[in-house]
Amino acid sequence: MLQLLLACVIAVVIIAVVRWQQNQRGADAPTQPSWQFPAQLDPTDFVSSTGQWLVVVFTSSTCSTCADVAAKAEVLASSAVSVTTVDYLEQADLHQRYEIDAVPTAVIADENGVVKRGFIGPVTATDLWAGLAEVREPGSSGTTDGCSSAD
Numbered sequence: 001m002l003q004l005l006l007a008c009v010i011a012v013v014i015i016a017v018v019r020w021q022q023n024q025r026g027a028d029a030p031t032q033p034s035w036q037f038p039a040q041l042d043p044t045d046f047v048s049s050t051g052q053w054l055v056v057v058f059t060s061s062t063c064s065t066c067a068d069v070a071a072k073a074e075v076l077a078s079s080a081v082s083v084t085t086v087d088y089l090e091q092a093d094l095h096q097r098y099e100i101d102a103v104p105t106a107v108i109a110d111e112n113g114v115v116k117r118g119f120i121g122p123v124t125a126t127d128l129w130a131g132l133a134e135v136r137e138p139g140s141s142g143t144t145d146g147c148s149s150a151d
Contacts, residue, residue, distance in 0.1 A: 037118030069104040
């Protein structure tokens with residue numbers, strides 16, 4: 001009987017110590033929002049917006065990865081696709097308007113400015129081409145990656 005009572009007292013003490021340590025640890029750090037690309041663009045914000053599709057790459061001239069993504073996007077330009085690069089140091093107002101908080105951010109929008117696909121960070125030329133092909137003709141690229149889709 002004495003051993004059972006002693007075991008209960010020890011268990012209560014251990015539980016109390018563990019709870020005290022958990023309270024001393026403090027609250028968990030708040031979660032950070034994930035970077036997002038805009039869902040809608042105003043085509044009139046982009047002077048070269050003359051095609052059926054608009055590709056906008058938000059960059060910073062201090063970012064070497066940005067220059068690479070912008071160069072890959074320029075290859076997409078055609079009579080149906082307008083490509084615009086928006087450098088933070090030159091057009092900070094557009095970065096702020098569209099709440100761009102990470103560069104490079106590349107988006108593909110239709111003629112009404114509805115963003116259909118977006119990429120944040122480094123992106124391959126293949127992914128850009130496939131993204132554009134998919135929004136122009138759904139199912140054509142054979143990709144089912146929903147991670148970068150705005151739909």
